[in-house]
Amino acid sequence: MKDLSGWGRYPRLFGPLTTARTAASAARLTAAAPGVVARGLGRAYGDAAIGREHTLAPAGLDRLQGFNPDTGLLQAEAGVSLNDILTNLVPRGFFPPVVPGTRFVTVGGMIASDVHGKNQHNDGTFGEHVEALSLALPDGRTIRCARDENPELFHATIGGMGLTGTILDASFRLRRVETGWIRQTTSVAENLSEAIALLGRTSGATYTVAWIDVLARGAALGRSLILEGEHAARDELGPRQAQFPPARTGRVGVPFDMPGGLLNARTVSAFNALYYRKGARRAGRTTLVPWDSYFFPLDGIARWNRIYGPRGFVQHQCVIPEARAEAVLSAILDRLSQTGTGSFLAVLKRLRAGTGLMSFPMDGLTLALDIPVSERGLALLAEIDGLVSAAGGRLYLAKDACQSRDTFEAGYPNIAAFREVRRDAGALGHMSSKQSERLGL
Template identity: 60%
Template structure:
């Protein structure tokens, strides 16, 4: 690897290929990292775990949930590598309290373009560390990382549902859930008028042994992951996901969710955190042309106005987002990290010729609101949109230049955005 990095230009490391855009496609050469798949050390007293960068989150969960440990932060899929989680500085349902995954990394090993392996962390080579976390692989190849797992009593989540009649209610419910470990809102992006932004806010905590013994006396206290039983065998015709079908689904989903409000229940950790992982090839519901996932974050003082305008544009366009998720975020910790204090909205939109124009309109709303887009889910934002959202880009490029990464490390994403 060291020699390859030094000789090659336009190279980028690739984990399990779960980024939604072109971040893990090298401009000229893509370096697979799945062979770095060893778990090297674990201290049960501290929860400190050291793994190679190609280890899958799914394998960590399979090994450690039965032992009573859970990762400090998980994204919406477990089919990602630790190196990819660091490069994208992934976040989860607990960002408002626990920050991003990078906030919990104590040290990592980075192979630079020169071939030198450098250890960095919050206190060792901190500038390089802050550029690497969230740096989308553009400072070197991560080969190893150490972070702390957190102890859990059970593998169950105590979940309750809060019904929000409109967007203002959803934002208020998320604010009032600040003390909760996990919170996320499903948002009906096709609701209109007084119901614009109606939502179901799901709040969760790791359940105690006593709670599981009381509610599910025959259940496994620390259950393994659940194998997916469903799948989409073919690419569905494009017309199946339309405004009418999604509106009908949203109405049923909202009503069923509202029935559960006011009470709590125990949810298995796997479908709670990774619902789509249980449906094989779920992307096929969008048809052969696929879909865009668009995720933005906007600051608190502009959030209501900006998100209202985004939802109104989607409703008026007739472009149905089958999945729309709203979360509250805290501060970001690194130079190119996506999170910032505010609220993040993730949308799935089927690819059509009109979708490009709609997303351009949404991007302008985000920029005007002082927000930005998530690089791990981006496939088409403009350079102007990107530069407006990432004020530390100049410092990031300076660090890349100082270590000889400019030109050597390049992805289709970095070339498109001028990094």
């Protein structure tokens, strides 16, 4: 029995884990084990990558199968990590079309979660760049899925949380870049209204994200730093700057669980105030930042999830439709500041609708929070879920650890169609995670 908890370490779950070394064995194990779901590197935050009865790790499916530098088309097995892709192809002048907040995820996981990044408002989700994938079905068959081949299953697999079958490989195109540096410009928003307005005015930037101080109060409620980013050209580098700086190794880490009370209103408020002042001093300035620290700031700290102590944390990410976004986000931030429930890893982004049947993004604004697990914290999240649901929003399944079935069903209008595709593929009841069991999916 293995500890199969997600990255948030809540809920704490244990179960059998079977490793597949080849695509054939992954297909065979998928068919043989009802109540199964695939698990990559364990970076889903809650219980999405833990099988109801069996969990399948495609650890042996870790080969880059082919790359065409003329077109940027990459063929990779599902167990290939984003880190391997970046390590191999950034020095050759190529960058993935979309990356999430960590490079320690697999190709299969990025498709199943239909991950999004700082460029979602312009370039969509990762799934929109997938051209084809191979899927192992519960009846033992392996089929190819694309927009013109098994299209219903293709669109259900993107964002389908591994519930249509086991992804074996995929092809997608990378973008050309001249350097491994990002030209970053920092702007300051003194409150939530300004932050939302700035995200709108900077929507022409390739990458844009806001760090938001969730404990600021009064006139400063929602004060933020907005970070725009563009891939830097070679002629922008200084004489001593390497064209493609290497990624950090993450040797600095958290060696043990921090005391549960370390992250409290006082410590988080002090950190947020310091971070805001430091960022404000850079307002209006443009600097060159290495690609890994711009996209994956926490990957430089190994096992950073231990900061939240042995009880773990919930990463809560919601999206609110544009018309209701400011009012609902203000209400959420007000509750966080009033209760002193701080998150120093809070980000605000603008999204556009995704294309997968169960994709998370919709036209609106998304807020991501890290909340330490406690009775008060979980009660607050349930209250926030009610605000999100009433506004017509929804929660990201890759981050979800505790939403109710009612909240889920209110937020995802395509559930019935998704179940129908699963039924036709023989996956309904066979492909099943602890999350899908909890949500009745």
